[in-house]
Amino acid sequence: MSRSAHPAGPRHADVLPEGHYSAPPADLNALDPRVWPRTASRTTDGSVTVGGLDVKDLAEEFGTPLYVLDEADFRARCRAWRDAFGPDADVFYAGKAFLSRAVVRWLTEEGLNLDVCSGGELAVALAAGMPPERIALHGNNKSSAEIRQAVEAGVGRIVLDSFQEIVRVAHIAERLGRRQPVQIRVTVGVEAHTHEFIATAHEDQKFGLALAPGGGHPEAGGGQAAEAVRRVLKLDSLELTGIHSHIGSQIFDTSGFEVAAHRVVGLLEDIRDEHGLELPEIDLGGGLGIAYTSEDDPSEPHEIAVSLHEIVRRECRAAGLAVPRLSVEPGRAVVGPSACTVYETGTVKELPGLRTYVSVDGGMSDNVRTALYDAEYSVSLVSRASDAEPMLSRVVGKHCESGDIVVRDAFLPADLAPGDLLAVPATGAYCRSMANNYNHALRPPVVSVRDGEARVIVRRETEEDLLRLDVG
Numbered sequence: 001m002s003r004s005a006h007p008a009g010p011r012h013a014d015v016l017p018e019g020h021y022s023a024p025p026a027d028l029n030a031l032d033p034r035v036w037p038r039t040a041s042r043t044t045d046g047s048v049t050v051g052g053l054d055v056k057d058l059a060e061e062f063g064t065p066l067y068v069l070d071e072a073d074f075r076a077r078c079r080a081w082r083d084a085f086g087p088d089a090d091v092f093y094a095g096k097a098f099l100s101r102a103v104v105r106w107l108t109e110e111g112l113n114l115d116v117c118s119g120g121e122l123a124v125a126l127a128a129g130m131p132p133e134r135i136a137l138h139g140n141n142k143s144s145a146e147i148r149q150a151v152e153a154g155v156g157r158i159v160l161d162s163f164q165e166i167v168r169v170a171h172i173a174e175r176l177g178r179r180q181p182v183q184i185r186v187t188v189g190v191e192a193h194t195h196e197f198i199a200t201a202h203e204d205q206k207f208g209l210a211l212a213p214g215g216g217h218p219e220a221g222g223g224q225a226a227e228a229v230r231r232v233l234k235l236d237s238l239e240l241t242g243i244h245s246h247i248g249s250q251i252f253d254t255s256g257f258e259v260a261a262h263r264v265v266g267l268l269e270d271i272r273d274e275h276g277l278e279l280p281e282i283d284l285g286g287g288l289g290i291a292y293t294s295e296d297d298p299s300e301p302h303e304i305a306v307s308l309h310e311i312v313r314r315e316c317r318a319a320g321l322a323v324p325r326l327s328v329e330p331g332r333a334v335v336g337p338s339a340c341t342v343y344e345t346g347t348v349k350e351l352p353g354l355r356t357y358v359s360v361d362g363g364m365s366d367n368v369r370t371a372l373y374d375a376e377y378s379v380s381l382v383s384r385a386s387d388a389e390p391m392l393s394r395v396v397g398k399h400c401e402s403g404d405i406v407v408r409d410a411f412l413p414a415d416l417a418p419g420d421l422l423a424v425p426a427t428g429a430y431c432r433s434m435a436n437n438y439n440h441a442l443r444p445p446v447v448s449v450r451d452g453e454a455r456v457i458v459r460r461e462t463e464e465d466l467l468r469l470d471v472g
């Protein structure tokens, strides 16, 4: 993924400033199908439609900023993941990427399960009718109230993250007269990055229980994970069904999963040898990458499924274990590409020799990922087509921070003007779910579109909503 300044193209700059951009695209009006929701297209009169609806009409009816969620795209991705992994696996959608009642209903209908990691997410899942046995509860610091809510509801799985939590869940399940299925989350000593992984002896982070003993190698075993297994197996109110590992996010190859599966199967082998027990489940987590820009090239679900099934089968065969049921937990890779955010262009400020700052009517309140992780996005003019030359731009929000950047480096047509609509694709994951009220911004609505019909699934926040919380 090499990115370099292009020597020609944008106006106002003989020498382009430093940045993460490549050559301007050949056609600024083109919509890369890897980045845009699959029903997005540009009409003959130049504007963009999603789900059969013109974004100009959507902006007019629902205002901007606006998240437009392509229901057909979302459902197609659910089916692709479920079909790719097949009957010997479960696909859990990671609700933290984006959760609403409509989304829960689509997941239920499409045969996916659901990961939640808070009482709030669990409440939405249950309110929308997701069968509790298809819900898993995660988190490194679940409160007793959240654990009680989950055990009472009868969730299919609680993923244990610490020694204290083993006791807490066991105690609550016992008091409620339940035997709660649990998995143990282990840290396998693999830190996944986009294109590489760094194996460390033990991960220095807050999640999970280490496979490795302090300072040792994960494959030596004997770490906190093995001790957690011993403790769980002693508790009658817990039913240990499997081992869970989640190695990171926005991962583009399966090498990190390969190491994770090898080490998790190593633990299953140790459990068999020590306890005479073969656990029936293994969960390799989520983190599968998507294309945010045309330079990203993620694998398709079926390629990932073939690869993960093969890795797990091979490792189990080598260890002489029956192949356990596999779970995966994609969040971003289901909902990320299904939505785009539509903004109205406001101030266009040209800094000669540098770039043009294009201000939009949202920013870090509706997409904090650029400020938080230096995430990269692409952006297009969607209310009309333009033949103007490419202009090196930075799309920024309206918040009182210079780090309030939506798209750090992008080429937009040089005739861009206030009132034009821009859309940032691939904003389905971790945008609305991380949205905030900085500067008392009103969080934008999510409108789902399908076959020419639009439906508000999360309404826009209002000033009354803000004042309702401010009771002083």
Ligand SMILES: *Cc1c(COP(=O)(O)O)cnc(C)c1O
Binding pocket: 094, 096, 097, 115, 138, 246, 248, 249, 250, 285, 286, 287, 288, 329, 330, 331, 332, 333, 429
């Ligand atoms: C965040 C998370 C996921 C989903 O990650 P994506 O990058 O959205 O696929 C899956 N499992 C666990 C345990 C997580 O914390």
